[in-house]
Amino acid sequence: MKKFTQADVALLEKIILSRRDVRGNRFIAKEVAKADVDKILFAGINAPSVGFSQPWEFVVVKDKQLRTKVKESFLVENEKARKQFKGAELDAYTKLKLEGITESSLNIAVFYKPSYSPVLGQTTMKEAGVYSVVCAIQNMWLMARSLEIGLGWVSIIDPEKVKEILNAPNDRQLIGYLCLGYVDEFYENPELERLKWEKRKSIDQVVMYNGYPK
Numbered sequence: 338m339k340k341f342t343q344a345d346v347a348l349l350e351k352i353i354l355s356r357r358d359v360r361g362n363r364f365i366a367k368e369v370a371k372a373d374v375d376k377i378l379f380a381g382i383n384a385p386s387v388g389f390s391q392p393w394e395f396v397v398v399k400d401k402q403l404r405t406k407v408k409e410s411f412l413v414e415n416e417k418a419r420k421q422f423k424g425a426e427l428d429a430y431t432k433l434k435l436e437g438i439t440e441s442s443l444n445i446a447v448f449y450k451p452s453y454s455p456v457l458g459q460t461t462m463k464e465a466g467v468y469s470v471v472c473a474i475q476n477m478w479l480m481a482r483s484l485e486i487g488l489g490w491v492s493i494i495d496p497e498k499v500k501e502i503l504n505a506p507n508d509r510q511l512i513g514y515l516c517l518g519y520v521d522e523f524y525e526n527p528e529l530e531r532l533k534w535e536k537r538k539s540i541d542q543v544v545m546y547n548g549y550p551k
Contacts, residue, residue, distance in 0.1 A: 352483050357523050359487030361437030364518040369442040373484050377517070380480035381447070386469035388457030393470045396503050398444040403502055407514065408438040410498040411491060418493055429532065436491045442518035446503055447474055449510040470512045477515070487520035 378395055386392060398404055415435065422430045438444060449470045452459075459465045474490070481488040496511035505511070530537055 352479055355523060356478055356482045357487065357527060359437060359441075359489040359516070359518075359520055359523075360434040360528065361440040361489075361516070362434040363487060363520040363522065364437045364440040364442070364516070365521050367442065367519040369486055369517055369519065373486060374443065374517070376484065377477045377480050377486070377488075378445075380476040381473040384469065384473035384476045386472070387459045387462075387465040390452055390456045390459070390466060390469065392450050392452065392466045393473045394448045394450050394509065396446040396448070396505070398446060398503070399442075401439070404439050404444055406502045407444070407494060407499055408436070410494045410502075411436050411438060414493045414495055429534065433532075435493055437487075437489050437516040437518065438491060438514075440518070441487075441489070441516035443516075445477075445513075445515045445517060446499060446505075446511060447477075447513040447515065448505060449512050451508055451510070467510065467512060474513045474515070481517060482523075485519070487516075487518055487523070489516040490514070491516060 374397065378397075381393065381395065382391065384393075398407070419430060447470060449467050451466065456466065478488050478490075491514045494514055499505075499511050499514060500507075500509060524531060529535060
C-alpha cells in the first residue's frame with residue numbers, strides 16, 4: 338500500500354480548498370477532451386460505496402437540444418425559488434448566475450440506481466446508497482479541479498423532468514446535474530462567500546466531542 342508524503346497531503350489540501358462551484362458566467366468556449374472526462378468519471382466510480390454496491394450511473398450530455406430542455410426546467414424552478422426571498426436578498430439572488438447548462442462544454446447527470454437485493458450496511462440506513470453517489474460526485478469535483486476544469490452542481494431543476502428528458506428508467510433517482518468546462522478563472526474563495534451570502538463556519542462552530550452539549 339502506498340504511503341503518502343507531507344507534500345502529497347499539502348497538495349490534496351490545496352485541491353480541496355481550491356474546489357469551486359462554477360457558474361455559467363465563468364465557462365469559456367473550449368471543449369473538454371474525452372480523456373479528461375474519462376478521468377473525472379474514473380474518479381467517480383472509485384468513490385466509496387455502502388456494501389461496495391457502486392449504485393451510480395452517469396449520463397454524459399453534450400447534445401445542445403437536450404441541454405436546452407434541461408435549461409428550461411431550471412428557468413421554471415428558478416422562478417419558484419426567487420419567491421422565497423424578499424428585499425435585498427431578492428435583489429442579490431436575481432443577480433446570481435446559478436447554472437451553466439448551455440455555456441459549459443458538457444453536462445453529466447448522476448443517478449442513483451437502487452438495489453432490489455439486500456445491500457451490506459444499507460439495511461437500517463436506506464439513504465446510505467444515495468450518500469454513496471454523493472461521494473462519487475465529490476471525487477469527480479476534486480478530479481475536475483486538479484485538471485483545471487470547472488464543475489458546477491445545478492440543484493434548481495426538476496429531477497423528474499430531467500429523468501424524462503434523458504429517458505431514465507422510473508426507478509432511477511437524479512442526485513446531481515453537473516456542468517463541466519474550462520473557465521476564465523477560479524475565484525480565490527467561493528462566490529457566495531465573496532458576495533457575503535453566507536459566512537464560512539469555523540471548526541469550533543460545528544465540531545463537538547462525546548455528544549452535543551446538555
